[in-house]
Amino acid sequence: MxxxxxTLLTLAxxxxxxxxxxxDPYRFWIxxxxxxPIRVWNRGTLASVEKFDERSVRMVGKTRAVLTTPKxxxxxxxxxxxxxxxxxxxxxHLRTTDTxxxxxxxxxxxxVLDRQGLRILDEHQSVLASTDTLRYHAxxxxxxxxxxxxxxxxxxxxxxxxxxxxxxxxxxxxTIVVPIGEDESSLLLKDIAFEAVRP
Amino acid sequence: MxxxxxxxLLMIALLVWEGCSVAGLRGIVTRTEKDTYTHxxxxxxxxxxxxxxxxxxxxxxxxxxxxxxxxxxxxxxSTAERFYPNFIRxxxxxxxxxxxxxxxxxxxxxxxxxxxxxxxxxFSDNIRPKSAVFTGFLSRFATIEFPLYWFDELPTWTxxxxxxxxxxxxxxxxxxxxxxxxxxxxxxxxxxxQIPYVTLTGAVGLGFLPSQYLNLAASLDVGSLGGLxxxxxxxxxxxxxLEQETIVQPYVGIGVSVLDFHNHPRELRRQWKDHEHSSxxxxxxxIEPFLLLSGGDTAATSPSxxxxxxxxxxxxxxPVGDHRICAGVDLFNFVFAYRQQSGNRNSxxxxxxxxxxxxxxxxxxxxxxxxxxxxxxxxSYFPHTMWQVxxxxxxDAIEWLPLxxxxxxxxxxxxxxxxxxxxxxxxxxxxxxxxxYLGISMGIGGELFRPADLRYYRTASP
Numbered sequence: 001m002x003x004x005x006x007t008l009l010t011l012a013x014x015x016x017x018x019x020x021x022x023x024d025p026y027r028f029w030i031x032x033x034x035x036x037p038i039r040v041w042n043r044g045t046l047a048s049v050e051k052f053d054e055r056s057v058r059m060v061g062k063t064r065a066v067l068t069t070p071k072x073x074x075x076x077x078x079x080x081x082x083x084x085x086x087x088x089x090x091x092x093h094l095r096t097t098d099t100x101x102x103x104x105x106x107x108x109x110x111x112v113l114d115r116q117g118l119r120i121l122d123e124h125q126s127v128l129a130s131t132d133t134l135r136y137h138a139x140x141x142x143x144x145x146x147x148x149x150x151x152x153x154x155x156x157x158x159x160x161x162x163x164x165x166x167x168x169x170x171x172x173x174x175t176i177v178v179p180i181g182e183d184e185s186s187l188l189l190k191d192i193a194f195e196a197v198r199p
Numbered sequence: 200m201x202x203x204x205x206x207x208l209l210m211i212a213l214l215v216w217e218g219c220s221v222a223g224l225r226g227i228v229t230r231t232e233k234d235t236y237t238h239x240x241x242x243x244x245x246x247x248x249x250x251x252x253x254x255x256x257x258x259x260x261x262x263x264x265x266x267x268x269x270x271x272x273x274x275x276x277s278t279a280e281r282f283y284p285n286f287i288r289x290x291x292x293x294x295x296x297x298x299x300x301x302x303x304x305x306x307x308x309x310x311x312x313x314x315x316x317x318x319x320x321x322f323s324d325n326i327r328p329k330s331a332v333f334t335g336f337l338s339r340f341a342t343i344e345f346p347l348y349w350f351d352e353l354p355t356w357t358x359x360x361x362x363x364x365x366x367x368x369x370x371x372x373x374x375x376x377x378x379x380x381x382x383x384x385x386x387x388x389x390x391x392x393q394i395p396y397v398t399l400t401g402a403v404g405l406g407f408l409p410s411q412y413l414n415l416a417a418s419l420d421v422g423s424l425g426g427l428x429x430x431x432x433x434x435x436x437x438x439x440x441l442e443q444e445t446i447v448q449p450y451v452g453i454g455v456s457v458l459d460f461h462n463h464p465r466e467l468r469r470q471w472k473d474h475e476h477s478s479x480x481x482x483x484x485x486i487e488p489f490l491l492l493s494g495g496d497t498a499a500t501s502p503s504x505x506x507x508x509x510x511x512x513x514x515x516x517x518p519v520g521d522h523r524i525c526a527g528v529d530l531f532n533f534v535f536a537y538r539q540q541s542g543n544r545n546s547x548x549x550x551x552x553x554x555x556x557x558x559x560x561x562x563x564x565x566x567x568x569x570x571x572x573x574x575x576x577x578x579s580y581f582p583h584t585m586w587q588v589x590x591x592x593x594x595d596a597i598e599w600l601p602l603x604x605x606x607x608x609x610x611x612x613x614x615x616x617x618x619x620x621x622x623x624x625x626x627x628x629x630x631x632x633x634x635x636y637l638g639i640s641m642g643i644g645g646e647l648f649r650p651a652d653l654r655y656y657r658t659a660s661p
Contacts, residue, residue, distance in 0.1 A: 009407040013380040017360045018227065021345020022285055046352055073237040073276070097234040099281065150242035150272050170236035170277070 031055055036194050041066040043098060056190040061183040066098045066174050069194050073171040077194040078145035081113075087185035089114025089136040093176040094146060094153065095169040096123075101176060108169055109153055113142065114180055120155060120162055123169055129155075129162045141190075149197045227343070229471065230285040233278055241273040282471045284462050287357045287387075288344040291483065291511060292530060295432055295454025296333035301369035304328060308370075309336035310581075312455040314530075314554050318582040321552075322620040328370040335368040337432075337452060342459075344385060346467060353464040357385045364406070366414075368448050372441040376448075378406025381414070389463070394475060394654065395424050396461055402434075412438025412446070418454075425478030425515040426458040427528065455555070457511040457530045458483065475654030478515045479525050479562045479571065480593065480601065482645025485509040487605060489638030491536060494549070505536035505549070505636060512645075514573070516562065522655050525573070526559040532579060534609055536634050549632030550625045551611035553579025568649025569595045583614035583629075591640070595647040603640035609633070 026042045028051050042049035044063025052058040059065055069075050081090060089112065093101055096108030109128070110121040117132035134157055136142070145156045148171040152164040179187040246267040296313040305328040309316055313336030320326050341362035346354030360383065366376040383404040391397035397420070404414040414436050422428025435449040458481065466474065491503035511530035516522040536549030560575025571593045579585040589607025596602045613631035616622045621629070650656055 006407040006411065010380050013360050013382045013407070017343075017345060017358050017382060021343075021347065021358050022230070024230075025348045046348065071235065073235055097236075097279075099232075099234065099279075150239045150274070152242065166242075168239075170238045172237075173235050 030057060030192060034193075036072075036196075037070070038192060038194065039068040039070060041068060041098065052188060052190070055192055056188060057192065059177065059179050059187045059189070061179075061185060062181070063179065064098075065177045065189075067177065067192065068173045069175075070173060072194070072196045073173055074148050074150070074197040075171075075194045076145065076147040076197060077175060077192070078143070079189045079192040080141045080143050082141045082188045082190065083136065083138055083179070083181075084184075084186045085138045087136070087138065087179055087181040087187055089180045090187055091178040091180060092144070092146075093178070095148065095167065095172055096176065097172050097174045098176060108172075108176075109165065109167060111144070111146075111155060111157075112180075113144075113157065118157060120165070122165070122167065128165050131160070134158060134160060147197060228284065228286050228289055230283045230467075232281045232283065234281075236277045236279070237274055238277060239272060239274045241271065244269045244271060283469070284467055284471065284474070285345070286343055286462065287346050287354065287464070287467075288342065288359065288459070288461050290339070290342040290428075290456050290459035291426075293337075293339040293342060293428075293454060293456035293459060295337040295430070295452040297335035297337055297366075297368065297450045297452040298333055300335035300448060300450050301374060303332070303334060304330045305369045305371070306331035306334035307336055307367050309333060309367075311453055312555070313337060313452070314455075315581050316554075318552075318614065318621055319616040319619045321582075323618075325619065326367075326370045333452070335366070335374075335450065335452075337364070337366050337450075337454065339364040339456075344383070346464065347384070354467070355387045355389070355464060357383075357387070359383045359385065364404075366436055366448075366450070368446070368450070373444045374446070374448075375441045376406070376410040376412050376436055376438060376446060377441055378404075378410060378412065379408055381406035383414075392463060394477060395422050396463065397421050398461075406438070410439055410441055412436050420461075422456070423459050423461050425476075425513045425527065426456075426460050426481055426511075427513055427515065428456045428459045428461075430454045430456070457513065457528070475657060476648045476652045477654060478513055478527070478648060479573075479653075480512070480514045480642075480645065480647050482512050482601070482642040483510075484643040485512050485603075485640050485645065486643065487603070487638040487640035489605070489636040492635040492637055494536065494632060494634035503537055505534065505634070505638075507535075507638065507640075508533045512642075514558075514560070514562070516653055516655070518655060522650075522653060523562045523564075524559075525562045525575075526557070528555050528557055529553070530555065532556045532577070532585075534585070534611065536609070536632050536636075549611065549634065550621075550629050551579070551583065551585040551609070551632075552621075553585055554581045556580070556585070564650055568647070568651070571647065583612050585609065585611040593647055599642075599644055599646060601642040601645045601647050603638075603642070605636070605638040605640060607638070608635045 031037045048063035049059050049065045092111040094109040096106050100106035112119045113136050118134040120129040147154045151166050154163040248265045250263045294313040296311045308329045308331045339361050344357035344359030347356040347358045350356050360380050364378045368374040381404050385402045388399040400418045402416040406412045416434030418430045418432035420430040433451045437447050440446050487507040489505045509529045509532050514525045514527040517524040532553040534551045556579035558575050558577035560573045563572045574590040577587045587609040589605050591603045591605040594602045610633045614629050
């Protein structure tokens with residue numbers, strides 16, 4: 001019996017080691033039980049991005065999260081953003097990837113919502129749309145939705161529609177969320193869901 | 200003819216094994232990330248048609264315009280794959296000589312690094328007690344350590360295992376502890392976080408079969424340069440030996456490891472292509488059939504041939520001048536030279552082998568470095584003297600399969616063994632030989648590095 005147990009332990013060791021060792025705590029899934037799961041990639045410290053519930057992600061401090069819609073590039077994605085007093089706003093980078101953003105400074109289409117207003121910028125940081133009637137307010141949920149369809153990107157913040165913007169940027173699986181604020185800031189992204197533009 | 204066929208079949212078998220093992224290994228040691236892009240080259244055609252009425256219409260007049268939009272997409276997808284290391288440490292072979300693990304006249308006799316085994320006992324399990332300073336040894340095969348994020352952000356903690364490890368404290372199985380797939384937790388403190396890294400490592404290991412033991416260890420590691428590492432280690436083994444005798448054995452030793460690659464935790468986020476290298480070439484093995492240009496029987500009807508086998512050959516670039524001066528070491532080097540004599544096919548065999556033989560050379564990259572010429576001198580000092588002077592043309596022909604053409608001269612002193620595997624295979628009296636040779640080599644799991652790959656030529660790390 002003891003030999004059997006020792007044999008099992010010996011045989012199990014490489015599997016245990018490789019499964020623990022190759023697991024990546026910086027990545028997790030939300031909407032995992034739905035037909036449109038989203039993979040979240042934490043690009044900050046371990047505790048800075050966490051799965052708040054099945055459809056929500058909470059970001060704390062200076063960090064970055066990549067919401068990935070696996071194998072789907074042309075999507076409609078919607079979420080509700082709520083931040084605390086310490087948060088100054090947040091940025092969304094669309095039609096780019098984390099590697100492109102970090103290593104090649106390809107910003108993609110950028111949506112900035114802060115206490116001054118809302119700006120939508122193209123890849124050259126030219127302003128596509130700007131308004132100060134929509135602002136970030138702590139504790140007030142803001143519904144954000146966007147759609148990438150071919151060369152068109154449409155963005156909706158609250159009840160206001162922006163675009164469609166025509167762009168030559170390729171559509172990607174990634175949506176990058178960057179909170180603007182100091183270490184005490186917190187941003188909750190809830191009710192995140194997406195669907196493919198073309199099934 | 201049969202010998203040539205056997206060599207050809209050996210080459211084919213090695214190629215197949217190479218392909219399988221490389222594919223499997225790559226899956227374990229490499230993390231792949233993929234980005235998918237959908238490019239839309241054309242989307243929605245707008246046709247604008249003006250149908251203005253003819254004649255005079257004044258300065259301000261209505262314009263009749265028809266805009267037709269037609270949605271037609273022309274798209275293609277592209278992917279970008281990036282490859283990152285998935286491990287903190289991957290080591291093919293590690294060995295250490297252990298001090299005072301038993302009475303000095305009961306020593307195993309592996310020498311300072313635990314690999315200098317008596318040739319009469321080499322590759323044999325029949326080890327006789329002898330008198331030596333380093334009474335025991337530790338050997339570890341195929342070690343891998345993965346990052347463990349449980350305790351800190353940067354994974355200085357690791358979880359790992361080895362295919363096998365052996366603690367031989369004395370020349371008896373009652374004082375040997377062997378573990379297959381032992382599980383280890385290690386914590387590293389980087390005393391120097393630039394290559395070559397200097398780390399202080401604490402380890403806790405558990406072995407289940409065939410011995411059951413707990414190993415508490417600490418080591419001061421220096422490396423790696425081209426996969427070469429040296430370390431001082433200490434620890435205590437508590438458990439049962441191969442013969443199920445209780446063992447509580449502290450140990451202190453000095454070790455060396457080959458093909459032992461370390462990644463600083465920050466390097467896990469650096470793509471393989473951006474990694475820094477210190478060596479011109481590394482490899483799991485190099486096999487080199489050769490033709491004797493001298494030393495054979497000129498009256499023989501078929502040519503005299505030989506074989507050189509290098510295990511874990513490593514050539515490290517010296518950080519001086521233009522870095523072409525290089526030096527390195529093999530784990531083992533075997534040379535077989537068959538003297539074909541007329542009328543007697545079972546002719547005396549020239550044989551030599553070296554443990555950790557040293558070599559020095561000058562690396563001359565050709566073109567962009569896909570080929571290189573390396574004149575070198577190799578000196579083997581244990582268990583007998585063997586040296587060679589040669590020039591090798593290295594060709595980066597196939598990935599992980601470098602080829603080479605060598606023209607050289609080997610001189611080997613004879614030695615005598617009293618028994619063991621070498622005596623069974625080669626004979627008790629190993630004759631000296633001096634031969635010139637022309638060889639064609641094939642690296643197994645080998646890689647040649649170009650000047651641009653060396654860390655000395657990199658201006659900044661990405």
